[in-house]
């Protein structure tokens with residue numbers, strides 16, 4: 001019988017960087033130019049079949065607008081990985097990665113209060129934009145400082161590197177687990193199958209987190225869309 005794994009992955013990043021668009025591309029293979037801000041958090045699910053392992057991803061789309069952010073320690077306690085998203089055409093969205101990094105670090109603690117070390121994927125979205133404002137090497141340097149191994153530039157609009165990056169993150173989580181079990185796992189060479197479906201739409205109560213400041217976000221600059 002196939003083994004089944006379930007992972008909860010949380011996307012965070014400034015408003016308008018394209019978190020919802022990335023998930024819609026990944027799950028429904030669709031893209032919309034329209035912008036509707038996320039309130040609270042929603043999740044979409046996706047299943048990956050790989051090496052007789054069925055991996056069910058619960059992908060949480062969170063609000064980039066601080067006033068709609070409502071993620072508590074309890075929510076983060078069950079997280080298996082985080083995706084930090086910035087917009088390659090908006091410098092502020094990259095600068096604010098530090099804010100998002102600190103936010104989730106402060107929230108993702110174990111029950112005994114010790115820090116949880118979650119796998120992190122950094123995505124620079126809107127790689128289709130002509131107006132680049134964030135240098136790839138600056139992001140690489142930032143990732144290096146934080147010991148983050150996974151960084152991709154992606155485009156939700158043109159479906160560039162979305163599937164690949166999330167698959168890589170899934171492999172990374174699985175590898176980490178296997179390492180703990182001290183056994184080998186071959187992640188390459190098997191066909192993947194993706195299923196989609198909106199399982200739940202959450203409009204959560206609003207709680208303002210103001211312990212760490214961040215710069216003005218992308219929405220006020222209206223970067224490349």
Ligand SMILES: Nc1nc2c(ncn2[C@@H]2O[C@H](COP(=O)(O)OP(=O)(O)OP(=O)(O)O)[C@@H](O)[C@H]2O)c(=O)[nH]1
Nearest residue numbers: 015016017018019020021033038064126156157225
């Ligand atoms: N050119 C381009 N535009 C994109 C891309 N991804 C998203 N957009 C546009 O950027 C805008 C914001 O996208 P969303 O996916 O709603 O952004 P979000 O990060 O979920 O925003 P919040 O819900 O406020 O946190 C929309 O107008 C999208 O059409 C992309 O890859 N390329």
